[in-house]
Amino acid sequence: MSRDDSTMGGRRHELLEDVHAQVKSVLQEFGIDAAVADQAGAALADHLAQNWGGQNFTFPMDHHYYVTMRDQEIYAEFDGRNHHVLARKFNMTVRGIYKVIKRIRAKGDPDQHALF
Incomplete structure (x- = not known):
């Protein structure tokens, strides 16, 4: 595996971890139990990986x-x-x-x- 492949793999993993953590955090702010919020975050990260994995797209940085x-x-x-x-x-x-x-x-x- 080349260095670039390793870096991109890390970035993909970082994105899914961030989605997981953000969903968990937002749900907890709305009063959802931490365990349920964690499961929802993991489920969304899994959904993105399964349904959007292999796709290339860019998130806009502007507002x-x-x-x-x-x-x-x-x-x-x-x-x-x-x-x-x-x-x-x-x-x-x-x-x-x-x-x-x-x-x-x-x-x-x-x-x-x-x-x-």
């Missing part, structure tokens, strides 16, 4: 997913006059709120339905 959720929430709360309120609530600048609204409208207002 695009969370920004999108935040932007949708901002747009849902936007009433046309509450830029300052939203800026305070979401720890942004007023200009940033304007940009979010503009970006969502450019993609097409999700509340507007096509006529034809």
Whole structure:
């Protein structure tokens, strides 16, 4: 086995261990018994290995997913006059709120339905 194969094997193992530990931790935070949480974590890690093993994919490192959720929430709360309120609530600048609204409208207002 080459050194690269050994390193990649370690990384795969590290990923599955991390999934296991994270699931266990989150479930315990929700009040699930530690033994049950540990079993659920192991089951999810096993599921990923069995069903996704051998696949190559990349997890994005940016926070695009969370920004999108935040932007949708901002747009849902936007009433046309509450830029300052939203800026305070979401720890942004007023200009940033304007940009979010503009970006969502450019993609097409999700509340507007096509006529034809």
